[in-house]
Amino acid sequence: MSLEIILFVILGGVAAVxxxxxxxxxNPIISALFLVLNFASLAGLYLLLNAQFIAVAQVIVYAGAIxxxxxxxxxxxxxxxxxxxxxxxxxxxxxASIVAGVVFLQIVYMIFFTSPSNSVTGEVSASVNAGTVEAxxxxxxxxxxxxxxxxxxxxxxxxxxxLVLAKKKFE
Amino acid sequence: MINNAQEFYNALPILxxxxxxxxxxxxxxxxxxxxxxxxxxxxxxxxxxxxYALLSIEQKSTLFMNxxxxxxNVNVFYFIFTFGAxxxxxxxxxxxxxxxxxxxxxxxxxxLSVLGMMLMAGAKDLIVIFLGLELMSVSFYALAxxxxxxxxxxxxxxxxxLLGAFTTGFTVYGIALIYGxxxxxxxxxxxxxxxxxxxxxxxITGLLLFFxxxxxxxxxxxxxxxxxxxxQGSSTTVAGLFSTGGKAAAFSAILITLGALFTAGGAHxxxxxxxxxxxxxxxxxxxxxxxQSDIKRMLAYSSIAHAGYLIIGLAAGNYQGIAGIIFxxxxxxxxxxxxxxxxxxxxxxxEANLDIxxxxxxxxxxxxxxxxxxxxxxxxAGLPPLAGFFGKxxxxxxxxxxxxxxxxxxxxxxxxxxxxxxxxxxxxxxxxESEKDFVxxxxxxxxxxxxxxxxxxxxxxxxxxxxxxxxxxFL
Numbered sequence: 028m029s030l031e032i033i034l035f036v037i038l039g040g041v042a043a044v045x046x047x048x049x050x051x052x053x054n055p056i057i058s059a060l061f062l063v064l065n066f067a068s069l070a071g072l073y074l075l076l077n078a079q080f081i082a083v084a085q086v087i088v089y090a091g092a093i094x095x096x097x098x099x100x101x102x103x104x105x106x107x108x109x110x111x112x113x114x115x116x117x118x119x120x121x122x123a124s125i126v127a128g129v130v131f132l133q134i135v136y137m138i139f140f141t142s143p144s145n146s147v148t149g150e151v152s153a154s155v156n157a158g159t160v161e162a163x164x165x166x167x168x169x170x171x172x173x174x175x176x177x178x179x180x181x182x183x184x185x186x187x188x189x190l191v192l193a194k195k196k197f198e
Numbered sequence: 199m200i201n202n203a204q205e206f207y208n209a210l211p212i213l214x215x216x217x218x219x220x221x222x223x224x225x226x227x228x229x230x231x232x233x234x235x236x237x238x239x240x241x242x243x244x245x246x247x248x249x250y251a252l253l254s255i256e257q258k259s260t261l262f263m264n265x266x267x268x269x270x271n272v273n274v275f276y277f278i279f280t281f282g283a284x285x286x287x288x289x290x291x292x293x294x295x296x297x298x299x300x301x302x303x304x305x306x307x308x309x310l311s312v313l314g315m316m317l318m319a320g321a322k323d324l325i326v327i328f329l330g331l332e333l334m335s336v337s338f339y340a341l342a343x344x345x346x347x348x349x350x351x352x353x354x355x356x357x358x359x360l361l362g363a364f365t366t367g368f369t370v371y372g373i374a375l376i377y378g379x380x381x382x383x384x385x386x387x388x389x390x391x392x393x394x395x396x397x398x399x400x401x402i403t404g405l406l407l408f409f410x411x412x413x414x415x416x417x418x419x420x421x422x423x424x425x426x427x428x429x430q431g432s433s434t435t436v437a438g439l440f441s442t443g444g445k446a447a448a449f450s451a452i453l454i455t456l457g458a459l460f461t462a463g464g465a466h467x468x469x470x471x472x473x474x475x476x477x478x479x480x481x482x483x484x485x486x487x488x489x490q491s492d493i494k495r496m497l498a499y500s501s502i503a504h505a506g507y508l509i510i511g512l513a514a515g516n517y518q519g520i521a522g523i524i525f526x527x528x529x530x531x532x533x534x535x536x537x538x539x540x541x542x543x544x545x546x547x548x549e550a551n552l553d554i555x556x557x558x559x560x561x562x563x564x565x566x567x568x569x570x571x572x573x574x575x576x577x578x579a580g581l582p583p584l585a586g587f588f589g590k591x592x593x594x595x596x597x598x599x600x601x602x603x604x605x606x607x608x609x610x611x612x613x614x615x616x617x618x619x620x621x622x623x624x625x626x627x628x629x630x631e632s633e634k635d636f637v638x639x640x641x642x643x644x645x646x647x648x649x650x651x652x653x654x655x656x657x658x659x660x661x662x663x664x665x666x667x668x669x670x671x672f673l
Contacts, residue, residue, distance in 0.1 A: 173262035177317055177329040180216070184310040184333055188340025191303040192355065 041068040066090040078158030208268040211251040218243035226302040240305040248280030270672035275319035288647035290435045311337035315447035324383040342432040354431025369411030375404025392462035415448035419478035429498035438538030441501040442531040465515035472513035479506030480612035511593040519596035521670045526589030533577040536651035540571045559632030568627045579620040585658035
């Protein structure tokens, strides 16, 4: 077995196990922490697929910023009885299981019963470097320079707006 | 990317605003007397960008890897946004002091929203349209709540933010579907593939979702719920900016996409949808405006009706319709800013004098204000020879040429209804006795702003032919 397959099995296994733990723990804080682990192993899978930029973004944005926000919200709201969050209604459970099953079957069907389309196999070699930081950076500063700068101004507007609305005191 | 000096000059209007924002930020941080000259700096920036846009109106080109168009009607829109924002800034100087909300950030946020509008008007790519829309909207959410000591202002900001974020979702879903079917976000490529994809369900759904997202920004009927509350709750001058610059920018983005589809022969794909939207907006806006006793709410409903008239031009789906819309937007921007400006002058502290009864007998006390407001009301009602009349005239003519005579008739009928609530204000001012005793504080900058907008309304009304010929020559 090559190193790639060993890593894939380990990371995939961690991702699968942690995602089950996320939905079975009654304590939402523990769920949130396992979700962080899940995101981290997904980031590893992205790395295996040669998508370094998405892997880094996954760790910084999802596992870092968004999950911290999640934890803050959970701790601030502090639900008294965690058990009550989960619905005891059997109809809801049945509907949820059906939806999850359909989505699962769809993925299984896509993987095992459809032939990989030619466009995908043909472009794999060309897109191997598309996920690297260099390739994305080059695109951002050439073809997409205007949207890139506009996004900078958008963040500036959001920062100024948040400051002016939330600042405690003006002199 | 900018490859030579000429391209740099063509991009100047947008670059001036961009650098202006950064300069204003530095002034806000370091300058001692910023409270005094911050507004004037931003007015100078707006006027510089707008004047340069008018001077370089013949320089048609595309910049930044085919992402941004310059010249032609794009520059006409730049003129509308920058001069509209300059008028709003001029009005706001003393208005904000009245409410103790004279924050320097206000002027920076107005500049940021204008940058967003300019990106929308010049965009050649859906990504740029979306970023421009978000830049404008985020600045607007903050501007709606600038009067932060007042609960109503906070309510307006939150309502605008929640509903705005929700409808942005429609725009993004639309863009995603268009990108998925076309394989590109470039508007030229989308127009090229339009015939091929015109039977593709996902593609048409994407375009429709895209228009629905913008229907919210232009305050068309089923997506209008936020308008009265937001206009009433936010500062009067800011509400003026929402109803003019915001609307003009959203229309410019719709015109870019729809105008691109014209060349591909898809002009009439959305006529049924747009016609229904136009009829509902016009009738709903005009009829509900009659029942309003608060002048800001009345102007809010009238802005819904005006969105309806403008959509007639879209439904017509011909070049006369587009030229009519651009002319109407220019006229509407300044007549509406004039009206909102006078309301902001008469408005006392703690929202006093916003009831339309406060306007009774105004002509005897303040003949100048009454005369200016009357001109704005006549223009909004669409009476000749003011700019509002010619705006409606060109749009209705376009509808008749597109065999939508019934739509033009509904439009005329709706403007007949609207004459009632506009002229009611004039009648109150000139023929009724004053009921309340109040003093309008002297405000020279505000008065100057109103006079500038009224003069522009008169100029557009006196020489509509030259302006409409100029706009048509770029189509």
